[in-house]
Amino acid sequence: MNDWFASLSYKTRKRLALLILVLGLPAYIIVAVSVVSSLDRPSILTELAIYVGLGVLWAFPFRAIFRGIGQADPDE
Numbered sequence: 001m002n003d004w005f006a007s008l009s010y011k012t013r014k015r016l017a018l019l020i021l022v023l024g025l026p027a028y029i030i031v032a033v034s035v036v037s038s039l040d041r042p043s044i045l046t047e048l049a050i051y052v053g054l055g056v057l058w059a060f061p062f063r064a065i066f067r068g069i070g071q072a073d074p075d076e
Helices: 002-006 009-039 044-057 060-066
Strands: none
Touching: 009 044, 009 060
């Protein structure tokens, strides 16, 4: 899977990262809050741990896309 991301151009990866941040992340937040709210109310520390875990978990599949996006375009 990382080979596929590596084959994308810098411009394509930058656009895909923006799309993920603008559309994907809010959708993920809505789903995460809906799932946690459907459970019985856990203790505040458990709920905090769930939200922190979910907050970190979403980024791992997209690590290859976000890597190097803040740098200058290597093709120029």
